[in-house]
Amino acid sequence: MTAYWVLASIGVLLALLVQGRVSASVLFTSWAVGLVLLGVTGQQALLSSFSNSALITLIVLMLVSLALERSPLLDNVSNALLKGRESMASLRLMGVTAFLSAFLNNTAVVGSLLGVIARQRHIPASRLLIPLSYASILGGITTLVGTSTNLVINSFVINAGLPPLGMFAFTLVGLPVALICMGGLLFSTRSLPRHQALDKDAAQSYFLEAQVMANSPLIGQSIEDNQLRHLNGLFLLEVVRHDRLLSPVSPDEVLEQGDILVFTGEVEKVQALQRFTGLQLFGDQADRLLASNLVEVVISHESELPKRTLREVDFRSLFNAGVVGIRRGKRRLTGQLGQIPLRVGDSLLLAVGPDFKEQPNIDRNFHVLSSTLQRPKLQRRQSLLSFCGFGAVIALAAANVVPLLNGLLVLLALLLVTRVLTLSELRQRFPFELWLIIGSALTIAKALDSSGGAQVIADVVRSICNGYGVYGAFIGVFVLTLMLTELVTNNAAAALVFPIGLSTASAFGADPMPFIMAVAFGASACFIIPFGYQTHLMVYSSGRYRMTDYLKAGLPVSLLYSISVILLVPLVFPF
Numbered sequence: 001m002t003a004y005w006v007l008a009s010i011g012v013l014l015a016l017l018v019q020g021r022v023s024a025s026v027l028f029t030s031w032a033v034g035l036v037l038l039g040v041t042g043q044q045a046l047l048s049s050f051s052n053s054a055l056i057t058l059i060v061l062m063l064v065s066l067a068l069e070r071s072p073l074l075d076n077v078s079n080a081l082l083k084g085r086e087s088m089a090s091l092r093l094m095g096v097t098a099f100l101s102a103f104l105n106n107t108a109v110v111g112s113l114l115g116v117i118a119r120q121r122h123i124p125a126s127r128l129l130i131p132l133s134y135a136s137i138l139g140g141i142t143t144l145v146g147t148s149t150n151l152v153i154n155s156f157v158i159n160a161g162l163p164p165l166g167m168f169a170f171t172l173v174g175l176p177v178a179l180i181c182m183g184g185l186l187f188s189t190r191s192l193p194r195h196q197a198l199d200k201d202a203a204q205s206y207f208l209e210a211q212v213m214a215n216s217p218l219i220g221q222s223i224e225d226n227q228l229r230h231l232n233g234l235f236l237l238e239v240v241r242h243d244r245l246l247s248p249v250s251p252d253e254v255l256e257q258g259d260i261l262v263f264t265g266e267v268e269k270v271q272a273l274q275r276f277t278g279l280q281l282f283g284d285q286a287d288r289l290l291a292s293n294l295v296e297v298v299i300s301h302e303s304e305l306p307k308r309t310l311r312e313v314d315f316r317s318l319f320n321a322g323v324v325g326i327r328r329g330k331r332r333l334t335g336q337l338g339q340i341p342l343r344v345g346d347s348l349l350l351a352v353g354p355d356f357k358e359q360p361n362i363d364r365n366f367h368v369l370s371s372t373l374q375r376p377k378l379q380r381r382q383s384l385l386s387f388c389g390f391g392a393v394i395a396l397a398a399a400n401v402v403p404l405l406n407g408l409l410v411l412l413a414l415l416l417v418t419r420v421l422t423l424s425e426l427r428q429r430f431p432f433e434l435w436l437i438i439g440s441a442l443t444i445a446k447a448l449d450s451s452g453g454a455q456v457i458a459d460v461v462r463s464i465c466n467g468y469g470v471y472g473a474f475i476g477v478f479v480l481t482l483m484l485t486e487l488v489t490n491n492a493a494a495a496l497v498f499p500i501g502l503s504t505a506s507a508f509g510a511d512p513m514p515f516i517m518a519v520a521f522g523a524s525a526c527f528i529i530p531f532g533y534q535t536h537l538m539v540y541s542s543g544r545y546r547m548t549d550y551l552k553a554g555l556p557v558s559l560l561y562s563i564s565v566i567l568l569v570p571l572v573f574p575f
Contacts, residue, residue, distance in 0.1 A: 033046075046443045058151040069105070110133060129542060138177070142175050180564050213280050241259050297350060326346060445495060473515075
């Protein structure tokens, strides 16, 4: 009976993850603690999950990556890639991104290249950013350290008492799959929009909010009389009055005290609002804001801002900046900007002070697109030390000379001693939420296994696939993981399906490796929906994409990916 209660609780967990109102870290931690308190699994299982060697390896790898992402190498490489014909530039970009993502954190790779691609004017960014995000996934599936998902799978493998996965355990399947899918990308991405940097659509990409203050001369006069209809580069979209939305706005509408005017328009034209006395931009006085530099940033997946509104956040105190506008892909935002819950990937237009780039929490919360306000890059000697050290660690681990965790710990210590990294940076960027999610997920997996819940599902899979044998069960595990990774996060999908895959292999008396690979590759198969993978969200607003853009470009890639994995895994890892 315990097995069914555990399965029911996992079903509730999955439903809450899909709903997305509560963060994954809170949900996984609550479930893990609940299962321990109910006696389904023990305290020792909880403690051992959070000290799992593969999980610690992932955390240390991400901390080392903080140095690598500040290297000027990625900026120099990206500038050389985007020359010549669009098709060749796209191919070079995907190839280099995939190679870098095979060894570096893919969010760091995409974050480093995002600003350069968004700023260049040779090729529309909308033609390159989805290929950039997809290529980072495809590169990540080729090695153990290429994506956090592979290291998460390795932590489950070790937790199950199986031999740990090698550095290139994924390569014989991952490399052909990556090459096939990148070939498909060259054709599927032809359907992507071609948003020119200065076209009419770009001029209506940001949403700006201004409030009519008390004693303003605008009060009591119509929109037409106040000359708010014919602003250069700005369009009055709607008026919010006493929580009531007036849209479309009539030229005869008379303004009242406290009215909130929502404009859409060009970043450069926001100064046009400065001439209106008593009109206050969201975040601060208009004249004070517009005397500052305007900087565009994208909210990162590590940020503390998602699911919170601008009014809930003391933004100026946190970042020494004021929010002037907000953009979310090609989607039209409506209502008061301060009451819109923020999302990963939203673009914010900030009015910043001179010391904005020195703020310690900028890297964790944003990807800065303005080239003049990038954080200081590593010096050449520091960059050489970081990359050579990292390359040596990977080579020694691949040759089984030094364990990966040991090598990374030595490298991290070296980076601290040489002050390439500081303890302050490590504290600010420590992936605490990821540690909570994976440690809790390992505990939940143990509970699912010890309660018999995983075996129940494995028996169901076996009965369904009775006429198709072990190959049908393998496909079923892969498809289940793929569906979950599109709905929730890749690591959550891997955590939920891994014990099921292992029990299914046991039920058929098969080698567990094909099923482990089915979960690993299935958990990285997020190509259709942008909200399941952090790099998709990172490029969402910068490319001014719609959901349908991901569907058009990603569906062919997802099909190619799935067919290739289903055919190649059993050849490399026989049942």
